[in-house]
Amino acid sequence: MKTLKNLTKKPLTSLWSKLTFIVLGIAATVWFLIRVIPKPSRATYPCMKAAAPFMSSFVIYLVSLSVSVFAFKKFKKKLTTSRYLPALAFLAVALVMYVVAETSGSTKAKATILVTANYFEANNPIGVVQGAKPGRVVWVWDDNATDENFTPSNSEANWWANFTDANVVDDMLYNAVNAYAGKSSVKQSWDVLFKYFNQQHGKGETGYQKGEKIYIKINVTNSCCSVSGTKKTKDFNRMDSTPEVMLALLKQLIEEVGVAQEDIFLGDPFRTFHDLYWNVCHSVYPDVVYCDGNGDNGRHQTVPSSNQEMIFSDGKFEYRIPQEYIDSEYFINLPCLKSHDSGGITLGAKNHQGSILQDGSGSDTQSAIDMHYSLPDHDNTDGGVHRYRHLVDYLAHEQLGGKTLLTIIDGIWAGRSWQGLVEKWNMEPFNGDYPSSLFISQDLVAIDAVCFDFLLEEYKNKPSGDKHPYMQGTDDFLFQAADPANWADGISYDPEGDGNPVSSLGVYEHWNNVSEKKYSKNLGSGDGIELIAITSDDYLTSTYEIKNDNNFSLKAYPNPAAENLIINYNLNSPSKVTAEIFTLNGRKVDTIQQDFKSTGIHAINYNCSNLKKGFYVVQLTVDGESNAKHSTFKFEKR
Numbered sequence: 329m330k331t332l333k334n335l336t337k338k339p340l341t342s343l344w345s346k347l348t349f350i351v352l353g354i355a356a357t358v359w360f361l362i363r364v365i366p367k368p369s370r371a372t373y374p375c376m377k378a379a380a381p382f383m384s385s386f387v388i389y390l391v392s393l394s395v396s397v398f399a400f401k402k403f404k405k406k407l408t409t410s411r412y413l414p415a416l417a418f419l420a421v422a423l424v425m426y427v428v429a430e431t432s433g434s435t436k437a438k439a440t441i442l443v444t445a446n447y448f449e450a451n452n453p454i455g456v457v458q459g460a461k462p463g464r465v466v467w468v469w470d471d472n473a474t475d476e477n478f479t480p481s482n483s484e485a486n487w488w489a490n491f492t493d494a495n496v497v498d499d500m501l502y503n504a505v506n507a508y509a510g511k512s513s514v515k516q517s518w519d520v521l522f523k524y525f526n527q528q529h530g531k532g533e534t535g536y537q538k539g540e541k542i543y544i545k546i547n548v549t550n551s552c553c554s555v556s557g558t559k560k561t562k563d564f565n566r567m568d569s570t571p572e573v574m575l576a577l578l579k580q581l582i583e584e585v586g587v588a589q590e591d592i593f594l595g596d597p598f599r600t601f602h603d604l605y606w607n608v609c610h611s612v613y614p615d616v617v618y619c620d621g622n623g624d625n626g627r628h629q630t631v632p633s634s635n636q637e638m639i640f641s642d643g644k645f646e647y648r649i650p651q652e653y654i655d656s657e658y659f660i661n662l663p664c665l666k667s668h669d670s671g672g673i674t675l676g677a678k679n680h681q682g683s684i685l686q687d688g689s690g691s692d693t694q695s696a697i698d699m700h701y702s703l704p705d706h707d708n709t710d711g712g713v714h715r716y717r718h719l720v721d722y723l724a725h726e727q728l729g730g731k732t733l734l735t736i737i738d739g740i741w742a743g744r745s746w747q748g749l750v751e752k753w754n755m756e757p758f759n760g761d762y763p764s765s766l767f768i769s770q771d772l773v774a775i776d777a778v779c780f781d782f783l784l785e786e787y788k789n790k791p792s793g794d795k796h797p798y799m800q801g802t803d804d805f806l807f808q809a810a811d812p813a814n815w816a817d818g819i820s821y822d823p824e825g826d827g828n829p830v831s832s833l834g835v836y837e838h839w840n841n842v843s844e845k846k847y848s849k850n851l852g853s854g855d856g857i858e859l860i861a862i863t864s865d866d867y868l869t870s871t872y873e874i875k876n877d878n879n880f881s882l883k884a885y886p887n888p889a890a891e892n893l894i895i896n897y898n899l900n901s902p903s904k905v906t907a908e909i910f911t912l913n914g915r916k917v918d919t920i921q922q923d924f925k926s927t928g929i930h931a932i933n934y935n936c937s938n939l940k941k942g943f944y945v946v947q948l949t950v951d952g953e954s955n956a957k958h959s960t961f962k963f964e965k966r
Contacts, residue, residue, distance in 0.1 A: 441707075441800040445788055448803075451848045453837035453856025455810025459770030460524035463835050463849055463856055465778045466507045466768050468500045469757065469863040472941045472964075473740055473764040480565040480750040486604055487564065489571075492740060495911065496942045497572040497766075501580065501736075502913035504768045507860050514584045514913070521770065522585075525658065525733050536658075541591045542581065542733070543656040546574060547664045547679050548596040548605070548620075550748060558625045560602040567748040569596075569664060570740040571608040573766070577662070577736065578613050588615075595619030596682050597630040597650045598695055619652060628652075632685045638725060639825035642716040645698060647684035649727055659731035665739035665763065665779055667794075668746050670703045671719075672802030673783050675776045676735045677809070680722035704801035716816045717805035721823040723772050724809070724830040735775045739765035739782075744794065755785045756842060757863060773809050773834025774857045778847075780806070785842045803836070810836040880950045880957065888964035895932040897948065902926050904951040909934075909944050912962070917944065939965045 457463030478491040502514055509517035522535045546569035554563040574594065581587045594609070595601050598621040610618065610626070623629025633654060636646035653659065663679035671678050681696040700706060702718045723729035741750055742763045753763050763782075769775035783797040796802075807814040808821070811832055815821065820829040837856045840846045845861060848854030880903070884895045895907065907921040920934045947960045 442792060442795055442798045443800050444798070445784065447800075448784065448838045450838050450840050451846075451851060451853060451856070453835050453848050453854050454807070454814075455773060455835040456832040457771060457774070457835045457849075457855060457857075458833070459774075460520050461508060461510065461770075461858070463771055463774050463847075464508060464769060464858045464860060465771065465775050466504045466860045466862065467765060467778065468504045468507070468767075469763070469765045469861070470496050470500050470943065471758075471761055471764050472496045472943070473500060474762040476752075476761045478762075482562065482565045485560065485564050489608065492570060492572045493940065493942060494572040494575065495940055497570070497740060498576045498579065499912035499943065500766050501573065501576040503862050504736075504766050505580065507862055508768055508770075514580055518580065518585045521734055522658075524770065536585055536587065538586070538588070539591065540587075540657040541593065541652075541655055542587060542658045542660060543650075543653055543731075544574070544577065544592065544594040544660045544662055545679060545683065546594065546596050546662045547674075547682070547738075548599040548601065549682070549746065551596070551600040551602050551620075555600045555602050558600060558603050558606065558622075558627070560604055563747070565750055567664065567666075567741045567743040567750045569605075569662060570738050571605050573662065573736070573738050573740060574605070574609055575612060577660070578609065578616060582613060589613050590615050590617065593617045593619050593628070593652045593656060595627075595630075597621065597652070598682060598685060600624075601627050617652075619650070630685075636687075637727060638684050638721065638823055640699070640718055640721050641819050641821045641823060642702070642718075645686075647686055647695070649684055649725075653683070653727045653731070656731065658733040659728065661732050661735045663735075663737055664743060664748065665737055665765070665767075665782070666743040666745075666748050667783055667787060667796040669796055670700055670705045670746065672704050672796050672799045673776070673780055674746065675737055675779050676772060677719040677723050677729075677776055677805060680719075680728050683722065683728055704799045704804065707799075707801050713801060713804050713807070714814060714816050715801065715804060716819050717808055719805040720809045720821050720833075723805075723833050724821050725823040729772050729833065732772060733770070735767075735769055735772060737767040737775060737779050739763045739767060739779070742786075745796065753786050754789075755782070771834040771857075773806055773836050777803075777806055777836045777838070777857060778859060781839050781845075806836045809833040880959075882948060882959055884946065884961060884963070888966040889936055890966050891935065891937045893932075893934045893936050893946075893963060895934065895946070895948070896929065897932075897950075898929045899925055899927050899950065905930070906947075906949040906951070907932055907934075908947050908949075909936075909939075910947060912943055912945060936965050941965055 473493055473496045475491040478487065480487070484490070505514055505517045506512065509520035511517040511520060519535045523533050526532060526534045548568045550563050550566045550568050551560065554560055578592065578594070581592060582589055594616055595618055597619055600622060601618050601620040606618065606625075606627075609616065617628045618626075619630050620627045621630055631651040632648040633651050635648070637649045637654070638647040640646070661676050661679055663674070663676050666674045668674040668678065681699070685695045686698060699718045702716050707715065740762070742753060743749055744751055752758070752760055754760055758764075767775055767779055769778075780797065780803060787795050787797045808816070809832075812821075812829070822829040835856050837847055837854075839859070840851065845859055847859050848856035849858035880900060881898045882895070883897075884893065886894075897905070899905075903925060905921055905923060905925045906919070908919050909917040911917060917939065921932050943962055943964050945960055945962055947958060950957045950959075
């Protein structure tokens with residue numbers, strides 16, 4: 329994998345730069361005044377903070393230029409009257425103001441370099457694999473999780489509940505956790521995760537202990553400017569974290585692991601946990617501590633740390649973090665699958681933009697707005713690799729990345745740009761449907777790398793204005809998080825400021841191709857990422873058949889089934905036969921036969937039309953004279 333690329337691009341001409349600056353300055357000034365004069369508190373909104381630098385530079389430019397012209401006119405007038413000393417003074421003022429005007433007007437328009445797909449080298453891992461299953465990332469895809477007929481609308485407020493199948497999402501998360509840990513039960517799988525984490529943190533091989541607190545950081549970016557109190561009022565065509573994923577995660581922690589509800593913090597610390605989310609989660613688990621920036625209507629208001637705990641490694645800023653992070657033993661990062669117009673991608677690392685609070689920021693504002701200078705869209709034309717990237721500090725900090733038990737990237741719905749505009753994906757295997765996916769890993773770098781590959785493939789054929797993942801420098805934080813050899817010159821990543829810089833935080837590489845999606849560990853060619861894919865296609869077989877068993881033979885069809893599932897079985901001896909239907913996470917749905925049957929051929933014609941769409945397991949138990957035999961197979965209800 330290439331670790332340094334010195335791509336260059338011809339700079340914009342000075343005329344084009346000046347015209348761009350003037351146009352942006354006028355637009356930013358008009359927009360700022362229109363929005364802020366009627367309601368001054370809007371000055372704290374992210375869009376206003378983004379417009380402010382252009383406006384202020386433009387105003388300084390106009391004032392400086394005007395003073396320069398005025399002073400030059402005075403210089404000429406004093407010169408003609410032979411008053412040389414005042415003339416020189418006005419000339420000096422004119423020159424100084426001209427320099428100020430030119431300096432403020434020389435702000436470069438963003439002209440980030442776009443790279444092409446061949447920029448990324450396949451199967452050349454860098455870094456050190458992390459996790460109980462080192463370098464493992466699990467991807468679960470089930471197209472039944474979402475309704476392909478749904479079209480995003482700004483008038484459809486509660487579309488999550490109407491177009492997301494909570495049972496399918498529940499099954500997906502069970503499959504993901506079990507596949508990662510290699511266990512057959514979720515309780516055992518979480519025990520693997522906790523024991524690895526505690527070993528790494530010097531606590532020995534111990535699992536979760538009663539009373540330990542867990543913080544679940546979600547992404548509710550779009551509540552920043554679209555809520556009134558706790559009610560979401562607009563931007564319904566945008567996605568944030570999927571509440572059904574939150575609910576599935578809470579279910580596992582509370583009902584399987586045994587975590588008390590009151591020992592779980594869940595929220596986006598300085599955003600609003602709005603009513604649409606509250607109604608889904610609080611109605612089931614009312615004693616979970618739901619966190620946001622305001623603390624209205626039963627929410628817990630985030631408490632900023634007393635000290636500025638986050639000390640960015642370039643020395644420019646220090647920030648407070650939630651005290652609740654510090655009070656928790658474990659952290660679960662639950663970001664969304666999105667592109668981003670400033671960062672290129674917004675996944676696990678960038679979800680921590682909402683984890684820091686700048687002094688003086690409002691409780692529900694983008695506290696990390698000042699850190700945008702280290703994102704790739706601010707690189708302009710002077711390169712985009714080996715620069716300081718504050719995202720590495722997020723992954724490295726002992727209270728953020730250092731406390732992360734598990735990262736779960738929510739790709740049930742995917743979003744474009746920071747707004748998370750909901751849209752279908754065209755890459756295979758989605759082929760014009762929503763991605764309906766979950767990704768999990770304990771390797772902080774590997775999981776962002778895998779999702780980066782998905783975003784690169786999906787955005788490969790987008791218009792240039794939307795090709796955010798292809799901005800040069802987008803993956804610079806992954807290079808640097810993986811290997812200190814790639815750190816920016818003069819930077820030592822030490823976000824606690826204690827003199828102990830971090831080492832490798834995980835492994836970074838790209839897959840071989842979109843069809844196979846194989847990484848070096850899958851190919852046996854290196855100690856890099858291992859992607860375990862559990863997809864809808866894994867379950868689709870037209871007929872399930874067992875022959876020559878000692879007790880029975882079995883044939884079941886069709887698969888998928890819409891109305892009826894036919895199960896034919898042939899007993900070699902009289903036996904008690906029990907046939908049951910389960911969800912993929914082991915929840916019993918129905919008993920479809922429980923009877924004593926004679927030797928010979930029998931049939932079960934099961935009407936499955938009342939089942940919700942999704943995947944199920946049939947278990948057939950044949951209890952003969954000598955022993956019992958079990959056969960299980962998956963089928964899809966469509």
